[in-house]
Amino acid sequence: MELSGPVTLPVGPFRLRPWREDDVNAAFAALVDPDTRLWNAGWVRTREDAAHWLERRQEWTLDEHASWAVEDAATAVLVGSVSLHSIDRDQNDAEIGYWTVPAARGRGVAARAVDAACQWGFGTLPIDRIELCHAVENVASGRVAEKAGFTYEGHLRRSYRYGDGVKHDELLWARLADDPAPLL
Numbered sequence: 001m002e003l004s005g006p007v008t009l010p011v012g013p014f015r016l017r018p019w020r021e022d023d024v025n026a027a028f029a030a031l032v033d034p035d036t037r038l039w040n041a042g043w044v045r046t047r048e049d050a051a052h053w054l055e056r057r058q059e060w061t062l063d064e065h066a067s068w069a070v071e072d073a074a075t076a077v078l079v080g081s082v083s084l085h086s087i088d089r090d091q092n093d094a095e096i097g098y099w100t101v102p103a104a105r106g107r108g109v110a111a112r113a114v115d116a117a118c119q120w121g122f123g124t125l126p127i128d129r130i131e132l133c134h135a136v137e138n139v140a141s142g143r144v145a146e147k148a149g150f151t152y153e154g155h156l157r158r159s160y161r162y163g164d165g166v167k168h169d170e171l172l173w174a175r176l177a178d179d180p181a182p183l184l
């Protein structure tokens, strides 16, 4: 797909921007948080792993994924990550993943970042449906889905192996392009 390249999206007090090589230390610190390792990136253990994780997200391959760092717009401190991935241009759909650094949780970072990435995807790629899955035990992630305008669609049994090596049941949510945008 011909697009000019990674885009920056202002989102209230936050900003979605392309990942940079010099994010490696902040990304490493975030990725070794126990909750992030459990629910997002269990394989990241070393700074080299984090550099590999980062390298992958710096690619802007809209046939596969569009990934952003989320930073505090006032301080430029990294507060989170959001990624539209598994972009399928035949089916016009994608999946979304995200995390927030522990110090910034509970401030609406994830809900706003997810909403912004969805709106960008619906308007630009274009895609018509975005799926979001989280482990049943990850209640905060379900709240993010709800706040970001997703509709609960079902319970998937032992559907994904998370960072603890266990296959967890997941809840499936989806947002369609013509679903009402959330009030955030």
Ligand SMILES: CC(C)(COP(=O)(O)OP(=O)(O)OC[C@H]1O[C@@H](n2cnc3c(N)ncnc32)[C@H](O)[C@@H]1OP(=O)(O)O)[C@@H](O)C(=O)NCCC(=O)NCCS
Binding pocket: 035, 036, 039, 040, 098, 099, 100, 101, 104, 105, 106, 107, 108, 109, 110, 111, 112, 133, 134, 135, 138, 139, 140, 141, 143, 144, 147
């Ligand atoms: C899940 C996660 C991304 C949420 O990020 P965040 O920036 O704090 O999210 P938001 O502030 O937008 O919303 C979180 C909501 O969950 C709620 N919440 C947090 N912990 C909760 C819990 N244990 N039980 C119920 N609700 C909870 C918050 O109160 C908030 O809801 P509110 O705005 O109605 O008060 C963050 O906790 C995280 O990074 N966790 C580890 C990685 C992860 O789980 N990624 C998602 C994988 S699917």
